[in-house]
Amino acid sequence: MSKDTIVIREIQPEDNEQIEQVIRNCFHEFKIPLEGTAYSDKETxxxxxxxxxxxxxxxxxxxxxxxxxxxxxxxxxDFETDICEIQKMYFSPKVRGKGYGKLMFETCLQAAKKLGYKQCYLESAPQLKAAIHIYESYGFKHLKEALGSTGHYSCGVWMIKDL
Structure with a gap:
């Protein structure tokens, strides 16, 4: 796998099946609950x-x-219109630990600013320790409870950051 062939781009219709598989595989790999998470979302x-x-x-x-x-x-x-959520950020083991997670995270944060959001919210599972560490390093602060109506009642980590 060469870095020159890897790009971050907007999703296309033909990507649906592959990204669904990447998302679902992470839940099994990290033993994250399937209900009340992105795994069971209708949009996945x-x-x-x-x-x-x-x-x-x-x-x-x-x-x-x-x-x-x-x-x-x-x-x-179901929350304030100037708050976005970074969501469904999952990666294959083939790209983990190579900086692509941070690059994707930065891409999403830049997009949130460009779209005019004032704050960025995210939910995660405690099992995703490396991801949570990245969020903290970018200035995300932990919340005591969830915001909005994501339906992800099995996520136990809620964080927010001013943009």
């Missing part, structure tokens, strides 16, 4: 279609047609 099998509004975007990591990860920005459901 149709990620392209789920990110087609003017105030959201989803990116994938593409290695010559192989989708190895992704992450997106959407308005936080």
């Amino acid at each position: 099998p149709k990620m392209f279609e789920s990110y087609q509004n003017s105030n959201d975007v989803y990116y994938v990591i593409d290695n010559s047609g192989a989708i190895l990860g992704g992450g997106g920005v959407k308005p936080l459901v």
Whole structure:
């Protein structure tokens, strides 16, 4: 896998099946609950279609047609309109530890600013320690409870950052 063939780009319809598999595999690998998480979201099998509004975007990591990860920005459901949520950020083991997670995270934060959001919220599972460490290093602060109506009642980590 050569770095020159890896790009971060906006999702396309043909990416749906591969990104769904990457997302679902992470839940099994890290033993994250399947219910009350992105695993059981109705949009997970149709990620392209789920990110087609003017105030959201989803990116994938593409290695010559192989989708190895992704992450997106959407308005936080049932909450203030100037707060977005970084969501469905999952990566194949093939790209973990190589800086692509940070690059995707930075891409999402830049997109959130460009879309005009004032704060960025995220939810995670305690099992994803490396991801939580990255969020903290970017200035995300822990919250005592969830914001909005994400439906992810099995996520036990809630964080927010001013943009």
